[in-house]
Amino acid sequence: MKAIVFDEIGSPRDVLYLDDIPVPQVSDGEALVRMVSASVNPGDFLFIQNLYPEPKKPHFPRQTAGNHGAGIVEAVGANVMLEPGTLVAFSYYNSWAEYSVVPAEWLIPLPAGYPIERAGQLVNPITAWDLLADSRVQPGQWLAVTAGYSSISTMVMQFAQRRGINVIAIVRRRHQSLDLKELGAAAVLDLSDLKTGIRDAVIEITGSAGLSGVIDHVGGPVSGELIRTLALGGQMVINGGMSAERFELHNFDVLLSSVEIRANIYRYFFSPPVEADRPVLREIIDIFGQPGFHVPVGGIHPLAEFKLAVTNSLDRADLGKQMFRM
Template sequence: MKALVQDRIGSPLDVVELRDIPQPEPGPGEALVRMVAAGIHPGDFFYTQAQYPEAKRPSLPGQVVGNHGVGRVVSTGGRADLSPGQLVAFSATRLWAEFVTVDPAYLVPLPDDYPVERAAQLMPAITARDLLEASEVQAGQWLAVTAGHSLVSTLLIQMARRRGVRVVAIVRKTVEGRDLKALGAEAVIALSALEIPLAEAVRKAIGGANLAGVVDAIGGAVLTQLLEALGFLGRAVIVGAYDLAPFQTNALKVLMEGQVIRAYIYRYFFDAPPPADAAWLKSVLDELADPATEVLIAGRRGIDDFRAALEDTVRAPEKGKQVLVFDQA
């Protein structure tokens, strides 16, 4: 079968190769899945560069890469609610291949007609919902969201609008044809056009108020400025770190204003979705499938054309997700 493999640590553009390797055989209690599609996400770049914790680092050489996707069950691994041909979404490892073996507990069953390209974005949708809930921002309050053009952020903005949360989106630069206000952001701040400190720009954009929450994927000076604009009992949730420079805040301000700064790691990063999450997952899937929810897909490429998909992900991530297509649904 065809698979995308790495033998050394580095960016996917430098280390991922297309190879023919043996099709995996499921062991006891394992399901076999024929892959249909996989979105290319920042986590895939973290993985090939060994930036995840030890338990989630590649085993070299010959590591099949890819962490999130959608496929059809070939064999169920003994899971009673699955059947051959069932469409499933899941997060695991070794997913950029035509066939994968996986613990069946990780498989999220989908309706047969669920849009495949949206199913491949289930991880960003779960992340967006989790981040909104972790911020604890209530209807009528202000939430700052960085990396505003990313899929996670655009989904979060739309989810926030439906719940009455007011969003100020922070972007690196404006992008022609991308209107975050149409998605629900009440204010958009482009870092490339700033003439005043970001904290001042945020307060000006939200009428002099303080932020109730921050969801940040940048770090460094951007996070420092947003923490300055965070108000009483505010919560900052860190989900990424494009800028590896340290961020700063005032310990007395955090203490006296009861602020919380916390990290977010993908909900199912280490453990399979428990049965208790079924209703919550269904609500995320329903919101993701809603035609009113914008899910911007920039490219669809077969596994043979993986380099172009990776290059476009690096060059213009703000234009939407690249999807690797392995087979027709």
């Protein structure tokens, strides 16, 4: 079968290649999934660079890349209740390939006919849902989201709009190809066209209310400014680090406003779904699958076009999510 693999730690631009490898064999408790789609995510690049903690580490030679995707159950091992033919999504390993073997407990069944380009990126709406919950922002309050054109940020905006939460989308530069206000942003803060400081701009937009929460995918000095703009009891939720720069704070920036800075770790990073998760997963899957929920897909590629998919993901987030279709 075809798979995108790598033999050493490094930049995804440099170490990935397409190869023929054997179809994996199913053991007890596992399912063989014929992949139909897989998303390209920043976390996939962290895995390739060996930046994730144990146990999410690559194993050589020919480690298959990709951690999230969807496919059809082809065969199952002993003690697996899923029926062959079931469409499933998962966050595990080895998704950038024509077939993957996944422990059944990690598989999330989807309705037949669920949109394939959405099934392959279920990690994103789950993450967006949890980020919004972690921010603790209430209806009528203000939330800032950095990397406003990223897939997860656009999903946060849409979930927030459904709950009556006001969102300021922070972008490095506004693009005409995607109107974030149509996706639920109450305001867009273009850093390339900023006439005042970030704090002053936010205070003006919010009518002096300030921010009750920040969801940050970037880091750097902008993050420090946003923290200092949080209202009393506000939350900063860190979900990424796209910038190589750092931010600085004084203890009083946190203490005097009683703000909280916390990390978001994807809920299925270390452990698989449990039965108690089923109701919220059904709700997320239902909303995410609706035609009115906008999901910018920037490119659907065969595995052979992995270089283009990786480059677009790294350099052109404004295009939308890059996907593989097998």
